Amino acid sequence: MVVRNLFIWVRNCCLVILFLLGISVCSSSGYAQEFPVDMQIVADEKEMVEQLLKGMRQHKTYFAFYYEGIEEDFRKYGKHSSDYQVFWDKLALRDGYLMGVTSGGCIYICGGEQKYVIIQFGYLTTKRQEKRIDKHMKKLVKKIGKGSRVNQIMQAHNYLLEHMRYDSGYYSPYDALIKGKGMCMAYALVFQRIMQEMRIPCLYIKGKDHAWNMVKVGKYWYNVDVTWDDGGRDRYRYFLKSDKDFPGHKRPALNIYKSLRIAKKSYLLKKKK
Numbered sequence: 001m002v003v004r005n006l007f008i009w010v011r012n013c014c015l016v017i018l019f020l021l022g023i024s025v026c027s028s029s030g031y032a033q034e035f036p037v038d039m040q041i042v043a044d045e046k047e048m049v050e051q052l053l054k055g056m057r058q059h060k061t062y063f064a065f066y067y068e069g070i071e072e073d074f075r076k077y078g079k080h081s082s083d084y085q086v087f088w089d090k091l092a093l094r095d096g097y098l099m100g101v102t103s104g105g106c107i108y109i110c111g112g113e114q115k116y117v118i119i120q121f122g123y124l125t126t127k128r129q130e131k132r133i134d135k136h137m138k139k140l141v142k143k144i145g146k147g148s149r150v151n152q153i154m155q156a157h158n159y160l161l162e163h164m165r166y167d168s169g170y171y172s173p174y175d176a177l178i179k180g181k182g183m184c185m186a187y188a189l190v191f192q193r194i195m196q197e198m199r200i201p202c203l204y205i206k207g208k209d210h211a212w213n214m215v216k217v218g219k220y221w222y223n224v225d226v227t228w229d230d231g232g233r234d235r236y237r238y239f240l241k242s243d244k245d246f247p248g249h250k251r252p253a254l255n256i257y258k259s260l261r262i263a264k265k266s267y268l269l270k271k272k273k
Contacts, residue, residue, distance in 0.1 A: 039064040039116055045073055049094065052119065056098050059127040063119045071115035074107065089256035092203070097192045100185075100204040101125050101173060124189075129174040133193065136177055141197045149200060150240070150267065153215055153224070156194040157239055160187060160226050184227040185211040191226050207250055215240070220263035223249065240267035 040063070042048045048065045055063055080086045084107050092099040103122040109115055125133070144155035160176075167181040173193055176186035188204055188211040195202035201216035212225040223246045225238035238246065245266045251257055 035066075035111070035116065036064040036118070038062075039066055041065075042067045045070070049091065053091065053095055053098065056095075056102075056121065059123055059125075059130065061121055061123075064116055065119070066114070066116040070117055071109055071111075074109055074117055078109075086255060089254055092256060095196070096202060096204040097173075097189060097196050100189045100192060100206075124172040125174050129172075129178075133174060133177055137193060137197050141194065144194075145198050149217055150269075152198050152200065153195070153217070153240070156191060156198070157224065157226055157229065158235070159194075160191060161230050161235055164190075164230065166227065166230060187211075187227040187230070188213050188225075191224065203256075205249075205251055207252065210249065212238075212249060214260070214262075217267060219261055221260045222263050222267055225249065236269060240269070242266045 040048075040051055042051060042065060044067050048067060048070075051065070052063055074084070074087070077084045077087045087107070088099065088105070101124045103124050105119065105121045108118040110118055140159065144159055145152055147155075163180050164176055164187065165181050166183065166187075168183045170176070170179065170182040171185050172182070173186060173189040176182040176190040177193075182190075185206070191213050192202050192204045195213070195215060201221075203214045203221075205212050205214060210227075212223065212227070214221045215224055216222075217240065222240040223238070223243065224240060225246070228238045228248075229235050242263045242265050243249075244264075
């Protein structure tokens with residue numbers, strides 16, 4: 001509910017911010033009379049995505065891009081879904097954590113004869129909080145980022161079980177990592193961040209009422225739910241599981257997951273003697 005309200009707030013604020021910037025506002029079918037002063041002219045979509053992610057890591061909230069063919073590209077994204085979900089999915093594949101900490105976003109195709117695109121975001125964390133997370137993360141990974149990939153994933157999983165407690169009043173990765181408490185999305189976002197620091201392929205999954213992760217081991221992707229493992233009798237009940245061994249979870253029907261080679265059997269953990 002908190003994230004949904006934030007998303008609505010960001011979408012409503014987009015129009016206000018554009019007005020304050022002195023830019024004529026447009027929808028996907030309208031146009032503005034002037035180009036933004038800080039518009040970035042890039043070679044193609046690939047360079048635009050790189051610049052967008054770079055700016056998001058600096059917690060920038062406003063972007064304006066132009067390259068030849070940008071209008072056609074985004075109108076194609078718009079045909080798939082009115083909120084450009086396919087484009088957001090593409091960004092999530094590049095940086096799941098970064099997309100996870102956005103509290104909402106909006107896209108506008110603007111301009112006269114030459115169209116450009118305006119993209120805006122809100123964030124669950126502040127730039128200052130992210131700096132603290134980065135510092136904490138580097139120290140943490142030095143301690144737990146050793147051994148095989150499965151061991152690294154397990155150490156991250158166990159660290160969160162030992163240093164966090166569930167609290168529905170907190171939802172950001174900052175709350176989870178620094179304060180040691182949070183709801184499911186906080187668990188999943190910190191786990192995502194740790195995996196990315198370890199350079200382990202990972203996805204942040206947002207279901208209808210719950211959040212968890214998927215990680216890649218070898219050729220296959222497995223499900224991990226740190227939240228549901230916290231406080232349970234079996235701390236690995238939801239660790240490296242196949243879909244059939246992962247009850248109560250339903251991934252959104254997004255194209256981002258169709259290309260994944262999802263494991264048909266859960267990962268067989270070695271029992272400690």
